[in-house]
Amino acid sequence: MALSSMTGFARSHGASGPYTFEWELKSVNAKGFDLRLRLPPGWDDIEASAKKRAGEVLSRGTVYANLNVKRANAVSSIRINEDVLASVLKVAHALAGKIDAVAPSIDGLLAIKGVIEVVEPESNEEEDKAARIAALAAFEQALADLVKMRRREGVTLGQILSQRMDEIERLAKKAEAAPGRKPEAIRARLAEQIAALLETSDRFDADRLNQEAIMIATKADIREELDRIASHIAQAREMIGKGGAVGRRLDFLAQEFNREVNTCCSKSNDIELTNTGLEMKNVVEQFREQVQNLE
Structure with missing residues (x-):
């Protein structure tokens, strides 16, 4: 199943007996699904069927549906x-x-x-009944066209999201390979800091400082965060590949991405690693913004 956007537009026309009608459907982003119908007086009895059918094919987005009806030779x-x-x-x-x-x-x-x-001119019960059936058929056509447009938009969104995953993966590998996060680089910086402290005072316990250095190095390690980012990338690619109504799950995953990247930035003790983390954070935000458009 393909991904689907929450935005789209469709229009359909129909006729039955003396009636001609036009449906216009427009959908926009929303947390859940809502169909807002605007019907002419006397046509309220088709509302329940229209809402039921729309709920069967759409799971997210607010859909505005307007029905315009004209009756031929209907002179008041x-x-x-x-x-x-x-x-x-x-x-x-x-x-x-x-x-x-x-x-x-x-x-x-x-x-x-x-x-x-x-x-008003007198109506014919049989003509009115047939017109309502035809109007629902026209609504079905407009709804199908809306779904097609949303899916076309979804294909484009899927391509964009896949590109963002590639960028995040590239930056994660860059962070992993950053010279500043290697144990020897961390030890060297800490040794310099310890040496500077020992030169200013003889009250420091060298062994104690070495223990503290080991603890600091452990806290500065981002191996766990990088592993989780890799796991999130795999999950995101799987969801994008399967398609369907995955917008909410990808939105949650975007929040998890952001949390891990923030932790990487906070743990960073190297300017290159910090810059890589900030760049990754920007890509994650772009990913999250696009996910907001998915059903």
Whole structure:
């Protein structure tokens, strides 16, 4: 299974009887999955089916789905509500004898709420049912196109992530080969520091200082961190190769990478090793940023 991005866009069209409709789907990054539907009035009954189907093929990302529907030959008509108009005229006639006012005009009467009613054309139950089935089929097509686009983006992301793994591996090998982390180099630096201390005072215990030197050398060793980084690289490559919804696991792995690299930098007692660690930290951050786009 290929990797899949969480971002994508798709559109589909359909028609059934007097209805024509258009779906527009857009997905963006999110921690979980959420389908946000925007449906025209009277089409709410397709929401449950659309959400169920989307949840079957997508596991992460917020998807905004808009449905636009048009009905051919659907011309609304206007009619006068005779009962409301009669009530208004009765009140106007009653007030005419009590106050000095101009007789109500036609446009004034028509502007009163409830006097004019907009009558929608009558719908056909069979046509409406068929249109909803066709609209769900069009949604299925748009959803399939969205999945395809997200997977195309996922292929590109997979290539980028693999490149980042190669860079991290190269830098880890560079750190391992750094002259400054070799035992003899550490001993030489510590010997220089001890010698400098002994020259300034005769109160230092040479044996005690040698013991402390051994402890410091042990703490400065990054062998364990490099081994864990190598293990993380292997895990990341396996996940990228298998594909699927691995975004969360790779995000966790990116945090583990960052932790190990930070430890390497904190243990470093050599400028070259520190620079290598900082470079590796930058690549890990690039890896983490790309992982945020994965499903």
